[in-house]
Amino acid sequence: MINVKINQLIKYGLDKNLLSSDDKFYAVNRILKLLNLTCYEELKEVEDASFSLIMNCIINYAIENNILLSPTINNKDAFEAQIIDCLLPRPSELNRLFNQKYKIGPKTATNFFHDLSIATNYIKTERNNQNLRYKYKGKYTPLDITINLSKPEKDPLDIIVQSNDNTKYPQCALCMENIGLYQTDSLAPRSNHRVVSITLNHEKDLWGMQYSPYAYFDEHLIVLRKEHSPMYVNSTTFKELIDFINKFPHYLIGSNAGLPIVGGSILNHHHFQGGKYDFPIEKAAVLKYFKKKKMIIDVLDWPMAAIRISGPNEDHILDLATQVFAYWQEYNNESINIYAKTTKDHNTVTPIVKLDGGNYNFYMIFRNNFANSDFPYGMYHPNPSRFNVKKENIGLIEAMGMAILPGRLLEELKLIKQVIENKEDIKKYPELEKHQDWILSIKDKEVTDWDKFLKDEIGRIFEEVLEDCNVFKYGSSQDFINFVNKAIY
């Protein structure tokens, strides 16, 4: 039986172009070693089977034969990745193939790499499909709400104290040392992990590109500096983003802010996120627009303070973005609680770039990470009264209008519905304690469809979370328009 499965896996690898026929027995022999087998019979006829079916059988074999001693999800994932690695080209060969395809076109190259990342189950399509996704129509353009089952929820205060332990190997989840690494802890398994080399901003092959195993949206990718060095957002970042778009014009790319509280979950390794997706912010209404040097600067009707600079000339866009950023870095307005600096810099931006036909669209979302004893998590962070839904930092994906909410919410929503419909005591369920105020505020409403009502409530709370992060929330939209007017001239 296991012999049939290995035959099927090899056929799958050949069919999906993961390995060539020259590599067939090399791959078989490596798989035999992992399964403690000593012989293999090549079958003349091999029936097709789905990847998950083949892999489940192989993993069950490993468990039954005491090869996989502790069959936790992490251990099974790591073992699966190791088996798949036997089918995969070495990183240098993958780079050669990627570059060969790039000569035909950037889309051909990324399609090849994306298909490979799906075929190897590095992007966990089946698991990601279990995530809940829906639209929420609120005060702005409809927001994308996703409840993500595969990503662990992180506490923002843990990110602030992210260690810089030089002895740790690899130093972080984005380091190149992860390629081919066998690991079974909470990070994604890496044996089948591949990163292709790219050149950005005249730095030849000093950058890498990979797809995200969590795939929050279509072709969700990560671009990383190969060297483990801290995030930065400045005019160099803007150049790097624009250069990426010139090389991969079918993708969007953005950077998280480089400061704690308003940045992403990894601050100690410079990286961007991108992919093929139209985010809600792109459809935002325009509150006011300005014109300058064949560019249009739109002030967006958006829960966070955001502008879009559009135009055909990348140098003009870069100059203006740099000018606006420099103005913002020094911008103080104590009457509406904007403090650019205390002992540290607080003002930064979340920049995002996308091509729209012949125009560059450069989005700047203004951020500030000021915190004090009244706001230990930050003045422009989700309000603690909404931590039951979202406690984590608001990174660029969410700032563009896609909520990435913790997987625990799925079960909790079912329980909340049950408690309200059956008029049960909330105290019976300790996991609902954090939702208590919210449940009390909605439980007596006249509602016919609680599933829909609760989903809308989650959307409404996410919209408020974004408004919490609006750096002009203590002022008016006119204050923001006045700021933009001064910043661009």
Ligand SMILES: [Zn+2]
């Ligand atoms: Zn790193």
